[in-house]
Amino acid sequence: MSELPVASPLIHSGLRRLTNWQDNLKKELDCRQTPSEYIPGCFIENTSGPAIQKYRQLLEPHNTPFSDKSSACPARNLWTYLVHQESVQDIFIRAVFGKRRWSGVIEDILPHPEPAAIEPVRIIHKDQDSIAAFCLNQVNGGLIAVATPKELQEMDISLLLELPAWLEDECELDILNLNKEVPDPSIPPFLVIHGSNEKGKETQPGSPQPGTTSQTGRGANVVLKHKIDG
Structure with a gap:
């Protein structure tokens, strides 16, 4: 694919147009508000088992x-076929x-509601050295400078401030588990997220670690370090 622009500029241009068209359609779908009673009689079922069982009403032909x-028969047939494809x-x-999130057009028409206050985020500094002082970047809120007795560290904590979609929407959590196997009912249904440095460590499912609290596993990237002499 890296040689495609030279081998066939026409095909490369066509693929770029197709990709842009796909991205624009996905962005429009993500921003569009779902109408009330979008599909009458289609509801979420409170059931155990695979995640798709909660949404099996979506698979009904009607x-x-x-x-x-x-005149809408071809569209109905296409919808019925696509909802049964696991990949989509x-x-x-x-x-x-x-x-759903409101689209930009609707936001221009309707008055903007007051933004909800952001809840405090607890960040754990897993270093033995105490923090003497810290400051935030006024231009980029995701950057923080931390001073310890040994060094100054500039960190990027953007990932810690961006809440995952599944935290506020149970549907997103079900989508994450859509293609997973049915868990053992004897294991407590806790969601465990490991950091990149913990992927190699295996722990027994459902067994809490002593002296630890619930964490997301997200980490901050150290952008710059400056040793302090003396």
Whole structure:
């Protein structure tokens, strides 16, 4: 693919247009608000087992957003076929049941609500040296400078401030577990997220680690270090 622009500029241009078209459609789908009663009678079931079982109403042939007229028959058939394809089921579940974001056009018409206050974020500095002082970057809120008795560290904590989508939307959490095997019912259903340095360590499922608290496993990247002499 790296040689495609030279080998065939026309095909390369066509692929770029196709990619841009796909990205624009996905962005529009993510920003569009799902209408109320989008699919009447399609609801989430409170059941155990695979995640798709909660959304099995979406797989029913009569649960489509299209009318019953004969002219809409091809669209209904295409919808019924696509919702049964595992590779795209997450798109349909997110579009029908997930929390939606208002599009830019609607935001220009309706008044903006007051933004909700951001809850405090607890950040653990896993270093033996105590923090003597710290300061935040006024231009980039994701950068922080920390002073210890040994050195000055500039860190990028952007990942710690960006909450994952599944934290506020249970549908996103179900999508993460969509293709996973059914867990053992004897194991408590806790979500464990490991950091990059903990991937090689294996722990027994459901067994809490002594002296630790619940953490997301996200880490800060050290951008710059400056040793302090003396």
